[in-house]
Amino acid sequence: MGLSFxxxxxxxxxALVVGLAALLLLWSYRxxxxxxxxxxxxxxxxxxxxxxxxxxxxxxxxxxxxxxxxNLFAIVVDNSESLRIKDNAAAQPRxxxxxxxxxxxxxxxxxxxxxxxxxxxxxxDGRLQGVTDFDPLTFDGRSSALGxxxxxxxxxxxxxxxAGVLLFTDGNATDLAGSPPSLDGLAPVYPVVxxxxxxxxxxxxxxxxVSQSAxxxxxxxxxxxxxxxxxxxERIVARLRDxxxxxxxxxxxTVRGDGSSIxxxxxxxxxxxxxxxxxxxxxxxxxxxxxxxxTNTLQEAxxxxxxxxxxxxxxxxxxxxxxVSGRPNWEFKFLNRAIETDAQVQLVALIRVAxxxxxxxxxxxxxxxxxxxxxxxxxQAPEEVERYDQPxxxxxxxxxxxxxxxxxxxxxxxxxxxxxxxxxxxEAAFFAPDQALLLQKFVSERGGGxxxxxxxxxxxxxxxxRTPIGDMLPVYLDREVPTPPDTPLRYxxxxxxxxxxxxxxxxxxxxxxxxxxxxxxFLVANRVRGTKPGASLIATARDPAGxxxxxxxxQRFGRGRVGALLVGDLWRWGMRDPAARADLDKSWRQLFRWxxxxxxxxxxxxxxPIPADPLGxxxxxxxxxxxxxxxxxxxxxxxDIEPVTFAPAAxxxxxxxxxxxxxxxxxxxxxxxxxxxxxxxxxxxxxxRHPGAYRATASVxxxxxxxxxxxxxxxxxxxxxxxxxxLLPNLPLLExxxxxxxxxxxxxxxxxxxxxxxxxxSAPIMESYARPLWNSPWIFAFALACFVTEWGIRRWxxxx
Numbered sequence: 001m002g003l004s005f006x007x008x009x010x011x012x013x014x015a016l017v018v019g020l021a022a023l024l025l026l027w028s029y030r031x032x033x034x035x036x037x038x039x040x041x042x043x044x045x046x047x048x049x050x051x052x053x054x055x056x057x058x059x060x061x062x063x064x065x066x067x068x069x070x071n072l073f074a075i076v077v078d079n080s081e082s083l084r085i086k087d088n089a090a091a092q093p094r095x096x097x098x099x100x101x102x103x104x105x106x107x108x109x110x111x112x113x114x115x116x117x118x119x120x121x122x123x124x125d126g127r128l129q130g131v132t133d134f135d136p137l138t139f140d141g142r143s144s145a146l147g148x149x150x151x152x153x154x155x156x157x158x159x160x161x162x163a164g165v166l167l168f169t170d171g172n173a174t175d176l177a178g179s180p181p182s183l184d185g186l187a188p189v190y191p192v193v194x195x196x197x198x199x200x201x202x203x204x205x206x207x208x209x210v211s212q213s214a215x216x217x218x219x220x221x222x223x224x225x226x227x228x229x230x231x232x233x234e235r236i237v238a239r240l241r242d243x244x245x246x247x248x249x250x251x252x253x254t255v256r257g258d259g260s261s262i263x264x265x266x267x268x269x270x271x272x273x274x275x276x277x278x279x280x281x282x283x284x285x286x287x288x289x290x291x292x293x294x295t296n297t298l299q300e301a302x303x304x305x306x307x308x309x310x311x312x313x314x315x316x317x318x319x320x321x322x323x324v325s326g327r328p329n330w331e332f333k334f335l336n337r338a339i340e341t342d343a344q345v346q347l348v349a350l351i352r353v354a355x356x357x358x359x360x361x362x363x364x365x366x367x368x369x370x371x372x373x374x375x376x377x378x379x380q381a382p383e384e385v386e387r388y389d390q391p392x393x394x395x396x397x398x399x400x401x402x403x404x405x406x407x408x409x410x411x412x413x414x415x416x417x418x419x420x421x422x423x424x425x426x427e428a429a430f431f432a433p434d435q436a437l438l439l440q441k442f443v444s445e446r447g448g449g450x451x452x453x454x455x456x457x458x459x460x461x462x463x464x465x466r467t468p469i470g471d472m473l474p475v476y477l478d479r480e481v482p483t484p485p486d487t488p489l490r491y492x493x494x495x496x497x498x499x500x501x502x503x504x505x506x507x508x509x510x511x512x513x514x515x516x517x518x519x520x521x522f523l524v525a526n527r528v529r530g531t532k533p534g535a536s537l538i539a540t541a542r543d544p545a546g547x548x549x550x551x552x553x554x555q556r557f558g559r560g561r562v563g564a565l566l567v568g569d570l571w572r573w574g575m576r577d578p579a580a581r582a583d584l585d586k587s588w589r590q591l592f593r594w595x596x597x598x599x600x601x602x603x604x605x606x607x608x609p610i611p612a613d614p615l616g617x618x619x620x621x622x623x624x625x626x627x628x629x630x631x632x633x634x635x636x637x638x639x640d641i642e643p644v645t646f647a648p649a650a651x652x653x654x655x656x657x658x659x660x661x662x663x664x665x666x667x668x669x670x671x672x673x674x675x676x677x678x679x680x681x682x683x684x685x686x687x688x689r690h691p692g693a694y695r696a697t698a699s700v701x702x703x704x705x706x707x708x709x710x711x712x713x714x715x716x717x718x719x720x721x722x723x724x725x726x727l728l729p730n731l732p733l734l735e736x737x738x739x740x741x742x743x744x745x746x747x748x749x750x751x752x753x754x755x756x757x758x759x760x761x762s763a764p765i766m767e768s769y770a771r772p773l774w775n776s777p778w779i780f781a782f783a784l785a786c787f788v789t790e791w792g793i794r795r796w797x798x799x800x
Contacts, residue, residue: 145614171730201230425455444558603709631680
């Protein structure tokens with residue numbers, strides 16, 4: 001803003017007039033007033049004369065203003081479902097208030113905004129959409145992609161003169177996940193907050209988490225946290241249903257306070273292996289006991305956050321474990337009986353019943369190694385002759401007569417079909433150097449598991465020190481630790497063991513402690529110097545002197561797992577009574593399940609949500625490996641995706657509490673594309689159209705078109721869980737957006753005044769203008785006020 005004068009030629013006359021007036025005033029007031037009043041009255045009259053003389057100079061005020069029609073201004077309105085909520089004591093729901101605030105583009109503040117700006121109007125829910133007016137507002141969007149909408153707006157109008165963004169939203173973004181949005185290059189944002197910041201009566205599922213373990217009694221645990229503001233003292237029911245509509249498990253809790261969370265814990269036992277789907281519902285006791293499907297009698301703010309779909313994958317199985325023993329023993333008898341009852345694990349045994357005998361040196365022709373008496377009879381090939389001094393092995397539970405026909409596998413193709421290998425009372429010399437290295441790679445590269453059991457020919461006693469197998473064990477074998485004969489040892493869980501569900505057989509600490517106290521003492525244990533760094537000590541064996549020795553130690557090795565069970569007569573545990581026998585069987589099953597729980601398959605399918613995707617798109621990744629467990633590049637992967645249909649609940653579910661689940665339809669078939677960065681990886685992207693649970697099946701064919709493998713995966717799409725995570729406006733986020741862009745929070749009632757002030761605010765394209773001050777009524781009013789005040793003082797003193 002500046003001041004200039006158009007009548008520069010009048011400077012001298014104006015100065016002469018003011019100077020002459022000053023002399024006349026000084027002469028006229030001299031004999032009549034006291035000095036203070038004389039100077040006051042003279043100054044007032046002189047100021048009035050100076051103001052009138054200033055008009056002769058034609059003063060102009062110059063300033064900057066928005067050039068009409070040259071700048072853009074965006075109005076962005078949230079079109080998501082969360083704006084259908086009605087706040088406490090509000091006469092209308094939020095969507096009706098937004099429509100009222102917007103008014104009509106032909107009149108009101110929108111019309112005032114269109115005079116100096118080119119107005120662009122947008123809606124956003126899962127994506128940003130340009131509109132000519134706000135008639136398409138439906139407030140049915142399943143997500144509030146606030147961050148994506150602002151980023152898209154900045155990208156669309158990049159390089160354009162955008163003066164500001166007027167944003168109508170509650171600020172509950174579903175695509176930010178706690179991180180602030182990127183606001184680079186965005187004009188000032190002026191949020192208009194929709195909703196009141198006060199608690200609303202609502203019952204919701206705030207948090208649902210699913211965890212799985214090898215614990216046999218509780219393979220799946222579902223932790224639920226519900227919130228129920230406005231339900232103090234009422235009974236709340238959480239219900240778990242399967243797709244058939246059957247109630248799997250149900251729990252109830254009384255609400256103690258409005259701000260506290262209500263915890264629930266579910267431990268379902270799926271009937272079959274593989275994928276299982278559930279629906280979690282939370283509702284009030286009066287609705288849970290209804291005989292029909294009642295309406296929202298409790299007047300909740302919304303019912304969309306009362307349910308959630310879940311997907312649980314217990315693995316396909318059966319997992320095949322190769323048990324290799326140096327002699328028949330009691331340990332195999334008990335663990336084999338335990339595994340026989342587990343449909344998830346299959347035990348294949350290779351047991352040596354006779355050791356290798358020295359080869360007899362025949363004296364025959366030069367170079368002849370076979371018995372001369374059999375010269376000319378049968379095959380005398382060297383590979384046949386070598387069988388005379390090989391150990392005698394017994395195969396049990398094999399798939400066919402060819403499996404393990406040559407003894408322990410010698411190639412990756414022979415070993416990779418197994419998920420784990422158990423070594424029991426077997427010396428290191430049993431393995432050829434290439435077999436020992438193969439077993440190490442089986443763990444580190446293939447991701448398999450190896451468990452060594454204690455015995456007379458295990459660990460250091462078996463010569464595993466400085467061998468590929470000994471190097472991957474979780475205990476040190478470099479020093480011989482003397483073992484007193486027949487020393488009783490008490491088995492106990494270490495600190496890490498108490499934290500591992502698979503290491504326990506009871507679900508309560510007191511019951512587990514009682515079980516440990518009643519275990520019989522053990523007499524066979526392999527002593528080691530200690531555990532390696534990074535290994536987990538699960539159990540200890542305490543001698544009569546009170547010293548603890550490692551009994552069960554596990555660790556990660558490459559992609560796989562390795563365990564060392566140093567107690568060699570664990571079978572004594574099962575000889576005590578039938579209850580102890582059941583505990584021993586359960587312990588073996590859980591240990592083996594842990595050993596194979598993360599072993600990869602030749603064909604695997606995983607589902608990963610695309611980070612911050614506002615529409616809930618997922619990335620399906622299929623990893624395919626050849627018989628050597630190397631990446632398989634020449635495969636064709638087809639993905640069949642189908643929604644899981646849930647039967648409606650006959651009772652106990654308020655109408656509208658379930659989100660609109662995906663309708664039954666034909667599977668959607670996608671072709672997975674090879675990854676350009678990772679061999680053996682095939683991927684595709686899928687965008688679910690409806691909330692619900694989904695099952696994906698990957699079918700793999702080789703380069704000849706023959707079936708190669710199949711894998712399944714599942715996931716749940718719950719957009720309402722994020723959309724209605726909070727019913728209160730996210731005022732801190734909106735204040736942060738306004739502050740970072742140079743905007744401010746605008747109250748709805750201040751919209752007209754705010755729009756009128758915009759032409760005088762900064763914008764990308766401005767223009768200069770000049771306004772004359774000489775014809776302003778304020779100058780003449782000022783001069784008149786000076787004259788009237790001077791006249792009043794003179795009349796007050798009785799002067800003419």
